[in-house]
Amino acid sequence: MTPRDIHKPLLDSLSTAIILLDSHLQLCHMNPAAEALLSISNERCQGEPITHFFHESAETPGELLHAANNANHYTKRHAEWQLLNGEQITVDYTVTPFTDNDGLVIEILPIDRLLRISREEMLTSSQETTRVLIRGMAHEIKNPLGGIRGAAQLLARELPNNDLQEYTGIIIDEADRLRNLVDRMLGPNQLPEMGSVNIHEVLERVATMIRAESDDGVRIVRDYDPSIPDIHGDKEQLIQSLLNIARNAMQAMTEQGTPNPTLTLRTRVRRQYTIGRQHHPLVVHMEVIDNGPGIPEDMIKQIFYPMISGRAEGTGLGLTISQHLIHQHNGLIECHSEPGETRFGLFLPMEPTSTNPTPVRNRHAEV
Template identity: 40%
Template sequence: MLSEEEKTLPLALLEEANTAFAVIDADLKLVYANPASELLLSQSTQRLYQLNLKQLAKYYHFNPSNIEKVFVDRNSFTENEVTLKIDSSPILIAISATHLSFKDDDYVILEMRCIEQQRKFSQVHYQDHQQKVAKDLVRGLAHEIKNPLGGLRGAAQLLEHELADPELKEFTQIIIEQADRLSSLVNRLLGPQKPGIRAHHNIHLVLEKVRKLVCLNLPDLIKIKVDYDPSIPDIEMQPDQLQQAFLNIMQNAVQALSTNTHQKSQITIKTRTAHQVTINGLPQKVAAEIRIIDNGPGIPDSLKDTLFYPMVTGRSDGTGLGLSIAQELIKQHNGRIECQSVVGHTEFLIYLPMNV
């Protein structure tokens, strides 16, 4: 650790910087971390100073090779997207490493900036636009399909009345059943159009109903853990709609874990109160924060950007409507849903504004 006498004006300025700065010596030991680093890494400097680069990398789950290479090449590098795991949750940072010679010793200065919120904002803005286009297209097609389906079903019923042979009526019944099945699918594609009657309800009662429903057919190797904040007040909602939204998310988690051979498969439902959050572009002083977390294989990169689009699914037997409907129901409650996922940690985060 650098002594107080060794702290020059530049280091004193780093102490006040909002950007996280850290210094690593040639032995790959952390010798300095400013207060912003403590905040970013959620560790005290006393704890950080006990770690070398490889221990830091293992602790925060990142690849240290580029930083080690700076000592060899005596140059610098910048990586715009590095994922760190902070308190088991992945966050995205931009990191720059620069070589420095000081009093015949080699050091590397690390500059770290959290870009999670910036990336989320850009991603949410882009995805909202793309989802609106996709949903408008799907709903347009659904309406085009629904009208002839009604005519097809009506014609089959009229034909059935004209047929004397019971064996022929069997075929008209097949037409009617398949028309009803397709009509049901079309209705799901159109999705919920407006919220029901709202009243103030306890969010935990809704979540407990969902948990009990999921537990009815839960595989033995999957456990559900709850971590509720009882201080959250009642929220204005349509409970059946939010129950459906949470149920769709939970069922996705169960399906993901069902393919996992890990012996400790777990889903965690966590609630907290969040302060000063932005939901759909509007600042909220306080909101209910619901996290549904599983330790499954994670969401494939190819699906992450289109996860909430209708008809997008990673399962051969999936319809791709569950998350799309969940998002629509949460939006109708003026809420926001987002997802972050790496191998071993998939987290759906839902914010619902509270009028308190």
């Protein structure tokens, strides 16, 4: 029995992902934490090259061989690994050669969750600061607007010529328009009316409205997980949040002349997921995916801020309102975009006592 065999029970007890390789970079052993991280089986993959299980870059095999042959150890930070199942993970990993130059130990630390938590906290902090500024600005704007509107109404009563009232009417209408714009910037001010919600009924309502607004010009693909139970939420607010996202996608595709514009609505269950710093055993993951032109890279980090829009006619408030509504449900919205595919992912905690859902359409149905 080799020293590596002796240490395997110890390695299997660790929560850190550990991989043992021989000098030819073939798998000798991986502990359960590594199996879970890479979504592969240790027993089935014995003797396979490690580069078969993930891809980082063309230089990775040479770096590992150099470490094995020259007893060099090294650490990489924020490495992007593409796994066999198509998933991409971000890891820190350390490569350490055996003392007899007969293989390597790879210690892997996944940091996707840490990066996501840090990104969410920074985004939440920035958005909260923005909301405070907007509320202060709204107060300063709405007070004079009220005075302007009242003065215009009094002036209209004193005008000797009714034709001149057209101008006071313009003042009143514009004051009302600015007040409504400020109210929309602030977002809904009512608390959600929580109850049992079938998330697929919410998506079906959104699909129906998009079909009507696009005059059946956008193909809608449903990819549902019918096993998802009802969740605890405000149905109307969830419809509004998803509709804002889907409507933006529809408008981007139709205005840019996207060939065969397609909107995909997808639902899945994610396990052991963290939103902010709150860990949830189960969350609902909803995705709104379009094949439109994508969001410009210089805008992607700002799309949830008020008044940020890629459309000349857009107000830049739809996504801000959507995010506010999802935050009221202790949820999260993420966006990933490139030309030809934009994904908005919405994560909502699931209540463990949720009731069974009503029947929904089969997965992969389309209209």
